[in-house]
Amino acid sequence: MSDQQRSALTPAGRAEHLGRLRAATADSPLDVLVVGGGVNGAGAAFDAATRGLSVGLVETHDWASGTSSRSSKLMHGGLRYLQMLDFKLVAEALRERDLLLEHTAPHLVRPVKFVFPFFKKVVDRAFIGSGVALYDAMQSIGRKRAVPFHRHLLHEKMLEVFPGLDGDKAVGALEYYDAQMDDARFVMMLVRSAAQLDAAAANYTTVIEYLHEGEQVVGARVRDEETGEEFDVHARETILAGGVWTQEQQELAGADAGLEVLASKGIHITVARDRIPAVPDTGIITQTEKSVLFIIPWDEYWVIGTTDTPWTQDPRDVGATGEDIDYVLEHANAVLKDDLAREDVIGVYSGLRPLLQPVSKGADKGSTKVSREHTVMEVEPGLTAIAGGKYTTYRVMAEDVVDFAIKDSQPGRPSLTRTVPVIGAQGYETLVRDSQEIGRRYGFDEIRTDRLLFRYGALLSDVLALIDEDPTLGTPLEHAPRYLRAEVLYAVRAEGARHLADVLERRTRLDYETRDRGVAAADEIAALIAPELGWDEQAVRREVETYRAHIEARLAGESTSSDAEAAARISTAPEVPPTS
Structure with missing residues (x-):
């Protein structure tokens, strides 16, 4: 083998x-x-x-x-920790980020550019500017830089880079780089x-x-x-x-x-990419009174978050409330030129930070x-x-x-993860060089080819092999055209998916990438994976009905005003069928 x-x-x-x-x-x-x-x-x-x-x-x-599937999807040094004077932690995180970008996981982690707006011309430029300068300097100590150096943006240039910013409030900005990944x-x-x-x-x-x-x-x-x-x-x-x-x-x-360990809830919303004009692959970071606001470019939408509130309910039932969503919208609108409304929200996801x-x-x-x-x-x-x-x-x-x-039972066994890449890294650069040929051979446009390479790295060859065996698997899902039928099959054959929700929520991200939270695609996906998992018609129906009920419960939670109410809704509808 x-x-x-x-x-x-x-x-x-x-x-x-x-x-x-x-x-x-x-x-x-x-x-x-x-x-x-x-x-x-x-x-x-x-x-x-x-x-x-x-x-x-x-x-x-x-x-x-x-x-681990409900984060801001960033691999970053932790710029805010510089305010706490935790230089050692920031240096460690930057070193690890660069190791992922350059060696161990270049197929799963990629650079992303952020604009940090200034609202007080002199104070912000001096304070934030000095912090990011230190942040950048720490990336250059003893190694080659993995991302470009930061630069200051005057008002006019700031609006060229991110025209969606409110130019009446933001007086300038700083542009710097970090990295992002698909957490699940x-x-x-x-x-x-x-x-x-x-x-x-x-x-x-x-x-x-x-x-x-x-x-x-x-x-x-x-x-x-x-x-x-x-x-x-x-x-x-x-x-x-x-x-x-x-x-x-x-x-x-x-x-x-x-x-x-205490639990702190953080939620994110997604909105369509065209709702916030910006130069491609450029996001926003700024501070709020309680947390950090990220507006992160991701595929054809924006991921916007986050909150930071204590969660005292069952961790299994975490969910967003209407107040959480309004909080994120309010703080995003404080820096954007055109306000976002609840109807702009495509999806919502919630996670719990384990606070030590x-x-x-x-x-x-x-x-x-x-x-x-x-x-x-x-x-x-x-x-x-x-x-x-x-x-x-x-x-x-x-x-x-x-x-x-x-340390006592197996001494003298050092870790090798600094040098051993995550699976899919070896051979990735070759596929990137061949990306145009892959697109021509399979009829993929540049966007789809880039998506596939970022999801699979060198393992994309395995997905393409499924299409070679059955060309119908190279067609997009009817109700989720961002994904190919082959990807759904591969999720079960190679990526450990055992239930419909595993595919919809973690192997793909349809639960917050589509307005119906993946419900319309559920039947097609269930039919594709049923033979692989040995499901009969009754099992297929149970998986689809369970997922739909789970999404309904999450949506019901998003109309509540308290964590207790949201958790109560979600607790009635688990994402996978209970064991019989």
């Missing part, structure tokens, strides 16, 4: 991965079991696999189904990268109990949510990467000490490693938890947590 075949998260492959997890007995345990399939868990699994360790990775729902696809590619290195990875697999030998955690008992089967997975070390569910998992493990609190009492200095943004802690012997952090520094966090977890 080739490395690329080994990486494919196929329906049959999931059974094989579950079999390898099942085979991890007390006599033959895994080196590392990772609990949680967001960016931290997927990153930790990839990191451990690059060290030659035997690795298992389990996730209760779909890969990246929590916070990035996590899925990390999982595939781990699988390529023989990690056993299974989504829809829930930890229901942590195994103990005396006080030592020696793995977990898990349940396959698709069959209901329960079995034990033994491991020398277990890593908990639970995000906002960290405390819930620590309680399940019976930990006396642990990490304290001071380490719980009972933790001793030797059992904890704390940085400004993330903390690694041994919550019980054999069980190491990680929480906090930012997307851009996921690789550093993964390296930290694996280093910490194996």
Whole structure:
């Protein structure tokens, strides 16, 4: 089996991965079991696999189904942290961003340009200008720059670059670069990268109990949510990467000490690209009284956010309220020439940031490693938890947590993720050079070819091979023409999608890219993937009806005025059918 075949998260492959997890007995345990399939868990699994360790990775729902698919989709240095004088964190994030751009994930991360408007001519230009100058200078220390240097824009030039800005309010601007990515696809590619290195990875697999030998955690008992089967997975070390569910998992493990994590809700809206005129691939960043406002160019629409409010409801039921949406619109309209209205909103998505609190009492200095943004802690012997952090520094966090977890059981096994690319990177530049020929051969315009390369990198060859076998797969979806029929099939055959919502919300992004939130495309997509997943007509109907009900519940939540009301609506309609 080739490395690329080994990486494919196929329906049959999931059974094989579950079999390898099942085979991890007390006599033959895994080196590392990772609990949680967001960016931290997927990153930790990839990191451990690059060290030659035997690795298992389990996730209760779909890969990246929590916070890691609901971000601002930026890989950035964290300009706002300069205000906090956290130079070390910014330098680390910039280094990691550039590593992704230039070496480990150029197919998944690309530069994006931002305009930072000034509203006080002298004060803003001096204060913001000096901050961005320092930000840029930190990118040039000891390495070649991955993005262009910033520049100041006078009023007239600012309006040439971003004519959608309100020129009566903004007196000038600064233009600088960061990077963006598709968060859900990035996590899925990390999982595939781990699988390529023989990690056993299974989504829809829930930890229901942590195994103990005396006080030592020696793995977990898990349940396959698709069959209901329960079995034990033994491991020398277990890593908990639970995000906002960290405390819930620590309680399940019976930990006396642990990490304290609070949830903060951030929402984003999408609007059509033509509603805000600007030079291509240029966005806006500015500060609000509570958060940061991003207006980010993405495909044929804008992603606008975000909020930062405490969430005290069940993390599974996170959703936007009408007040959240109005807040984002109000702050966007404060800097835009032409106001946006509720009817301009195409889609909405909501996520929870895991905000790390001071380490719980009972933790001793030797059992904890704390940085400004993330903390690694041994919550019980054999069980190491990680929480906090930012997307851009996921690789550093993964390296930290694996280093910490194996320091006694597997010393002398260094991480290789600084040099080992994420799957799809190798061969990507060749496909980019051949992009015009690919477009001519398959009848794709430049926009579609660029989209496909950004989604798949070198793995695009696998998608094109499906079209070579069946040319009808090269046609766009009827109700979602941004995507090809082959992409839907590939989502199930290679990317681990198990349910209709997995395809609509994470392998594609139809739940916020179309006004109907992907509902019109649901029947066509379900019909395409049903044979791959062994669905009969009743199963197809159940998947479609479940997704439609879930979208209706989210829309109902968006008309409420409180988190409690929104959560109550969403709690009635999960995104995937319940296990029978």
